[in-house]
Structure formats: C-alpha cells, structure tokens
Amino acid sequence: MSGFRLNNGGHIDRERKLRFTFDGQPMTGYEGDSLASALLANGQETVARSFKYHRRRGIYAAGADEPNALVGLRHGARHEPNCRATGVELYDGLMAESQNRWPSLDFDIGAMNGLFSPFFVAGFYYKTFMGPTRHAWMFYEKFIRKAAGMGKASMEPDPDHYDARHAWCDVLVVGAGPAGLAAARSAADAGADVLLADELPVPGGSLLSETTKLDGKTSLEWTRREIATLTKTGRVHYLPRTTVYGYYDDNILGAVERVSDHHPLPQAGQPRHRHWTIKARRVVLATGALERPLVFANNDLPGVMLSGAVRSYANRYAVAAGRRVVIATTNDSGYRTAIDLAHAGVEVACLADARHEPPADLAAEAEGLAIPVRTGSTILAAEGRKAVTGAILTELDAEGRPHGKQESIRTDCLAVSGGWSPVIHLTAQAGGKPQYDAERGQFMPGEVLQDWQPAGAIGGADSLSEAWQQGLQAGSAAARDCGLTPSSETSAPEGLDSRKPGSTRLLFQVQGGKGKAFVDLQHDVTARDVRLAHQEGFVSVEHLKRYTTLGMAADQGKTSNINGLAMMASLLDVPLDVAGTTRFRPPYTPVSLGALAGRSTGTHFRPLRRTPLHDWHVEKGAVMVEVGLWQRPRAYPGEGESLIDAIRREARTVRERVGLTDVSTLGKIEIKGPDAPEFLDRVYSNRMGNLKVGRARYGLMLRTDGMVFDDGTLWRLEENRYLMTTTTGNAGGVMKHLEFLLAAVWPELKVHLVSVSDLWSGCAIAGPNSRAVLQTCVSGTELDNDSFRPMDVKAAEIDGAPVWIARLSYSGELAYEVYTPAPHGEAVWKNLLQSGKPQGIVPYGLEALGSLRIEKGHVAGPELDGRTTADDLGLGGLMSKKKHFLGEALARREAMLEADRPQLVGLVSGNGQPIPPGAQLLDSKTVREKEPPLDAQGHVSSPTYGAAIGKYIALALLHDGRARHGESLTASSPLTGEEVPVVVVSPHFYDPEGARMNA
C-alpha cells in the first residue's frame, strides 16, 4: 500500500504542519489529522503486529472500530499502550511506537508463531497446558503471561490528574452527526437543557466524510457554525472528545471526556480525562453505524481496509489509502467510495459488487467515471506478503458461494464493505435485547426499557436527510416528554443527501480462498476457529465468544462480532436472529483507570482530618502518622534524635516532670434532655444517672451481644448538659449507635445528641508537675488537691480563653484534660507549653501516650477488639447490678463467664528483646513440637518499652490469664518468626495503687 496526501480537499489545515515520530522515524502531518491518517499519508503500511501470530497489520478503519492500529504513545510515566491510531489527534511532537514486536516492526521474531499456527487454534491453551501433572499450569502460566498481552503499561506513577463531573440535563444527545445535531437543535428550540456528546474532536460525524456542501459550506464549516449557534442559546452544552461509554439504570450514563490527550502535556490545572456521570431525563441516541467487513483469505494484510474508511480518509483527511484501489462491496457504500476516489484522482482498478443489480444511478455514475464494475462478484482472497499487492475476485452463485471465473487484479489497497451495523451498544446496555431485522440484515435496537429514543442509522434512517428528520423528531419528542412544547421552525440544511440506498446482499464470509481468513483481527480469531468451536460443541454465541475469544479484545468485536455470529448461525443452520448476539456491556470503548478513579488518588484517596493543633505539630517537626483519617503526632524527635529515643524521652519526662499531648481526636458527643440520666444509665454498663454536675466518670458500653463496645468518660457540665468522650477510632460508631437507640429502640426518651468532636480542641497535661503548670496559667478555679479532686470537672480560663478542665489520667500520673473551643486551641496549647517551661514540660506524641497507658494497664483499641467482655479486661466491676443496661443479658451468659476465657494480663520480656506485636502466646510444649495448628494460649495486644520500668513489656489476652501470673510462655510472631520468652504478670505495671494520679 502506498498511501499519499491528496492535493486538495479534507478538513485539515495545510498551513499548520505538525511533526511526529513513529518508531523513531520522523514524519509530518497537518492540524486536523488523526495519527492514522498521518501514517497513511506518510505511506506507512504496517503499523502493528497481531496479537497471537504477530502478522503484519495495517490501518483498517477510521474510527472506534479500528482493530489493528494499536500503538503506544508518549514515554516514561505518561506512556500509554494500545491507543487506537484512528482516535489519536495528531499534535506537534507526538511520539508513537508500534507494539507487540521484537526487535522491530519490520523484523519481528514473534512472527515465528505463524509457523505453529496450525496448533494455535481455539482452545489451544486449555488443551495443551493442562498436563502432565495437576499443577503443570502453574509452571506454564508465567511463560504464557509473558508472551501474551498487547503493549506494556508504564510502571511509574501517573503524573496527570483526572477529574469527575456530575451532570443533569433534560436531553442527552449521544452523537453529533446529522441526527444528533438535529435532535439537539429541536430539543433546545423547545427550551430543553441539552448535553450533546460526541467522541470526535469536531462535530459532524458521518457528515465529515461527505464532500457535498451544506448551505454552501463544507460539512465541517457548516457543523461548526451549527454548534456555535446551538451553544449560543445557552441551552446546549457541547462535549467534544467525549465518549458515552455506558448506559445504566435510571437513565444514568457514563462518559469520558479526553480533555488534554490532544496536547503533548496537560496544560496547568487541566486534567487528562474527565469522567461524566450524566442523569438525563431523556436520551437521544444518534450513534450511527459501523461498517461490516467481509471474511476472506488473507483479509488481514496491510492494505485491506473498510470501504467507508477509505472514503473517510480521502474526504475528511485528504489522504488516499492507495494508488490503485480495488473495492469489494455488498451495498452502495463501495460505489460512494469508488466515486469519491475517482473524483479525487485515485485510480479505482475494479469495483466488485456482490449484487447482480446495483442501483442504476450509482452504476451510471461509476460508468461515467470509467470505474470497472463487476456485478455478482466479490473478493476471494488478498495477495501479497508484506502488504496487499493483488486481489483475486470471484463470481458468486445464488447462495453466495464462489463459482465460475476468478480474476487476479493488481492493487495496493483493497476496500471491502459487507454492509453496515447500527451502533446499538448503548440501547442494549439500557436493557433492550437487540432485534434482528432480516429485511435490512441488521441487528436493530430492541425493546425500549429506559427513556431513550433512536435517531439516524440506529433508528433505521437510510439517508442523511432522513437521519436529520429523525433527529428533529427525536429531539422534539424528548423535549415534549420533558413537558416542553417543541417548535416546528427548523429546516434541513440545503444539500443534505437524500438518496435512498439500494439493498445489501447479505454476505459475511467468502470461502475457498487460500490463506487464513480472519474474523476477529484484534484477537487473531479465524474462520477455522469458529468452525472448530462449532465442532467441539461451543455453539452458543456466548460460549463461542469465550472459547475463541471472539470479540473479547479492546475493540469488543466491533468489526468481528456480527460476522462471527453469522458464521456460527450458518454452521448451525439457523437464522441469525436465532443465534442472537452476545451481551453488550459497558464500556463501549476502553476507559482509563485514571478517569474512573477521578480525584480519588494520592492525598485525595481519602480525606484527612487535622486537629486544631496540626500546624503547630508539623512546624515543630513532629513525625506524623495517620490514625484512621486523623493526622496525629507520633513523636517530636529533637535534632539528631532517633524516633525511638524521642518516644522514650517523652515518656520519661511525663513520669518525672510533665508532658503535654494533643487529645483533640477523641470522639466528643454533647448530650441534652430531661431523660439524659436514664438514657446514659441504659447505654453504659456502670451507673451514670447519678453523676453529679462538675464530675466525670469512666464508663463502659457493651454491644447487645454483651461484648465491650467502647469506653470513655462522661462529664456532667451542667444540670442538663453532658459531654461524652469516646475512643478516637470508634467516635462515629458510638454516635451512630446512640442515635439508633434513640430513634428506634427508645423513641420515648427525650434526649438530644450532637457530635462536638470538631468543636473542642483537647490536650492532656500529665506528670507530677502538671498541677504546678496549670496553677501558673489557669484562672477561675482552684487547683489544689482538695479543691480539684480526681474526676472533677471545672470551667475556667487560660489567658481569656474559656476552658473545661477535667482531672483525668490515662498515663497513671497526676493529669488533667483541658478542652477549649477549637479556635482557641493553638493559643491554649502554646500557653501551657510556655507556662510549663520552668517545670520542664515537653510535648509528647501518640507513641509515648500509648507506652504510658500500657505501663498503667489501661485498655485501648487493641484490647477492645469486639471479642472481649468487661470481665476479660478486668473491668467486671463496671457491670452494675443495681440497674439494667444494654448488653447486660447476653453479657451474663455462661460462656461469657467461663474461667478459660482470654483475660487481660501483663507480659515482661524474658530476654530483654521487644515483644512482637500480635504474637501468639505458646507454652513450651507447643514451641517444641511446632506442629500446626499451634495451640495458642492467647495473643499480645499492646507491646511497648516501659520507660518507667526499664523493660520491654506488653498487654496481652491470655486464657485464664489472671490465674497464670508468674508463668513463662513464648511470644511467637507468625509474621516475622520472632520468638521471645515472656513472663506473665499483672497488667498494672506502674503504680497499681494509683497513688501518683491521686496525689
């Protein structure tokens, strides 16, 4: 094939020359070119190697149906494989490369696969790689996977970002061809809000492949003017480069807008793709039709193309696909191609029409242009090695079988047309099963199960004029369905082709030629594969698809499905409608994963929560850690200090002097209402209803099954105002739980709840010097031990900022929690640090906080794991016997009280090594035998280095643990294999009498 640029015509800007490379070879094209048209214009015959046999492949189509010309674009992190050259807009500097070849496109070692092609038939893998042993597939799999696939994705992170939009409209028009433009116009004229989406960069669809003038303008000039008029109304939003890929329930459609693929790089702030979720009241589907090829010997040689594509390249891009073209057609399409090529000065060597009686006007026009026409003939085989060099034509009998005379004609471009298939993918996705129209020889949209209507080719329009009229009607009907009144003033542009086409002779395959006849070019599925599937009993079209992979490639069988199904129908000797079609599923064309992910990547993968003190932590060099969605300071290492050293220093300072930590992340719920005491008594296992104003109490909540749900403190701030704190991780869960109880279980209780987790900034000041620090900066309350007792809650001020102070200790030291409204948080924090300087105050992070609570034996998330009871945790005393509470009944089940239940214990490392987190606790016999399943006695829940004790310690849950203090066990990590001897002790490692916190 020797494609070349025509001197005239086309919708390209010859003033704007663009440079690009293909496999490193510099080439040029023009603004308005696709990569495919530019490659053709540069005479590039082979553009790819086929999937299985590595056969040479050339450009075959001109749109989304292209099965062959898959290329890799760009380099590095932006490299994208498997891009259809027909859908790639040319830009200056574009770098494209062929794929599935080594070492080069012209000389590909993989082509040796062709020698073994007799073995590589359908089901080859299933039959060949199953033995000799049961696990043989595991061995073969890695080699097969290495050999399979098309192109290679970049392993680098995608540097681009993607966007998402939600859109509502009265009418969504899919396709901006003649029918779509007319539908948009009539719907907008009626006052509808219209979204007009089209996959091409410019409006016009099939009009772009026409040479006729509309209202005296070229089709592109006319459609651009039309779009400008429509968008000026403010009622039409036009989305070019946007493929509506899926039709879902409730008239919701998915679309992808390729925002910046036509630039070398996205411009600043510009996403690469934008995903649209569109909720349309009505949809007009004006998706057009795709041309069906013919299946014949060597039909995959570069130079074999769809007839309509050859016409498109000539008329839209001013590119002749060859210098001497042979056309084989079953319908009028071939004539239109031949006539336009002849007008463009391209030699048409022969037009073989499978019909015996072509339309008289077309036949006369062809004759007038000296185009040799053979009626009742078609293509038997293509000839050539690297590209098509000849076409063997044959006459056909009445059954469509070759007979009689055969003729070989020299050619470098063989254009074929087997008819047209309406693009009914979206209609089928909307629920309607495609219906076969035997008269037209086409699958048409089935039952309309959602709010859409067809216009144009999928509505059965046979001419551009009829498509326009259908579009007008569909747009008006859609507007009417939206409660609007259509106007009737719109007229068709002058010059729109109104010729009715002649009939199509149904012909799918021409048998008898020598060479492989491909049905699915992208997946290398041949006519022989279809026959084999039939012989082996895979006769359902769905089975045929899966056994042969017909239609399973990236093009989803746009050029192959109907032919493959027709061949199976023929083998089964049933009509095509009985064979049916496979199910059409989204997406219509491939959708980038980036577009589906949208902004939910990187820091947007999930939102982060920041405390009011966040900036301060970061500014002071805190090592931050994500805890759930929260950002929390792990520790504050000094210059040259390791994280471990910082954690130990912070913990030691709290024990010896004083420390300050951010506890803003704790869940906080404000509770009001006359029934609040009753409600609190029901949800906590211990008494809360009698809590006095100005006091706080530690409380435990159970689930209805009796397991511990959450713990925290309850503060009674005022007579009718409580503040409940929850664990950080369970804040949302507790709120939901309480709201459910009030709404569904106890609606008679007058209690209101509001989450105030974000309202309060909280910090805990802990250590023997904490009172002294507060005494220097707090006003409005006395702080001595008699005036401010443990569990007291007082309102006060710190430098004018209102605060609530509660004397609570998580660390086991004398400690207070200080809450202030979030806007004052940072000021109060800084004030406390400043005031504490003489006392040696330091900020401490989450790690030190955890270490201190483990030393003290306080439980937290790892112990409240949903499998423990209050008694397991040594909190059985909080199960009130004087009132009823949620979870009480099931918490008192026999099994919940068994002595052998896991109970909270302390562990001390026996060899001075850290105790592995999550380690199983094994006795010496189990360690010795190590025969799975291991008989674990319990597990390590919270390990740490106890700075006050000077040893590695842990909290653990051990069967019958309280009776096993002093026992030696092994903490064995199933993840790391570490084994550390441990001694079981009380979980209260530090100040078990509580003397320090009550000091």
Add this chain to the structure above:
Amino acid sequence: MPEAARTILKRFPTDTAEAAGLQLRLERPHNLLQCMAWPGQKDALAKAMEQVLPSLAWPEPGQLFPLEEGGSFFSTAPGSAMLLDVDAERAARLVADIPMETGSVFDQSDSRLLLDLQGSGVQEVLASGLIVNFAAWPDRCVAATMIEHIDVTVVRWHAEHFSLLVTRSYAQSLWDWAYETSANFLARQAG
C-alpha cells in the same frame, strides 16, 4: 470574624483562588446554632424561638429561611434546623433561654467552617464533587450531602453563590479539593 478563628484560618488565603468568575473563601461562621425539637414539639420550639427572633418561621427540610433580624434558618432533617449568623446577643439568648420541654439548642459555631464559593463558575466547580441537579434546585435551598467522602451541608444562596458547611477537621481536605477543582475550571476557561 473573631481573632481566634482568623488564626486557625491562616493557612486558607482568602484571595488565592480569586479570579474572573470564581472566588473561594473559608471562614468561621459568626455563629451556628443547631435547634432540635422533641418529636411533635417543632411548633412549640419555633414559638419559643420567636421570643428571640420574631420573624422566624420553621423551614421545611431542604429550605432556607432568611430572617429579618439577620441571619438564616434552614433545615436538613425533620425537627432539626440550624441558625446561621444571627447576631451574637440573640444567639446567646437562644442557647440559654429555650425551655427544655420544647427542645434543645446546641452552639456549633466552633465546630464547622464555611467554605464560600461565588462566581459564574461555581456550579461547574461544585459539579465535580456534588451529586446535585443545580437546575432543579431553587435559590435558598439546603442539602446535607457529601463531597469526596466529606460530610457537607450545602447552602445555595443563588445560582452563583453557594456555601459549604464542613466540620473543622475536614476543612483543609475540602479546601484542597475546592482549590484544585477551581484551578481546573480556570484552566478550562483559559482554553
């Protein structure tokens, strides 16, 4: 805006996203009160509140009611409504004086921030994250929904002015989203 709130907002420059057709601002509301009636007591609570705000009428869920005394009253759920930006003295009276037998008033002024978006591009920016049909959503309407997994209360003042109420801890994440989406919009405007 109170001084303390401004300190918290220092990371949110008020003019960085300002450009033709779009302006973003993140600020603390002057005040925000959550008013909750006991079941069947909505009218009683409204009547009690009228002592402080005579022009008050309890809005239906989804509606926003502008108050003659200044500020707005809107509802996102049956029996529950929020007062936004009433004057400080009235707000304090409401919190203190509403009788417990009619319902509860919670001061939420410090728990949320207000992301204000104005300009002709607002709907396009919001459509990146909000699943709302703006055309079917009249002015002075409110909805409790989510943007990028963040709970927000959206107030539509008019077609080119929206506010998003967001809890403080999520405010920067929401700001980041709004800022980047706005940059996107501006790039699109620039062609």
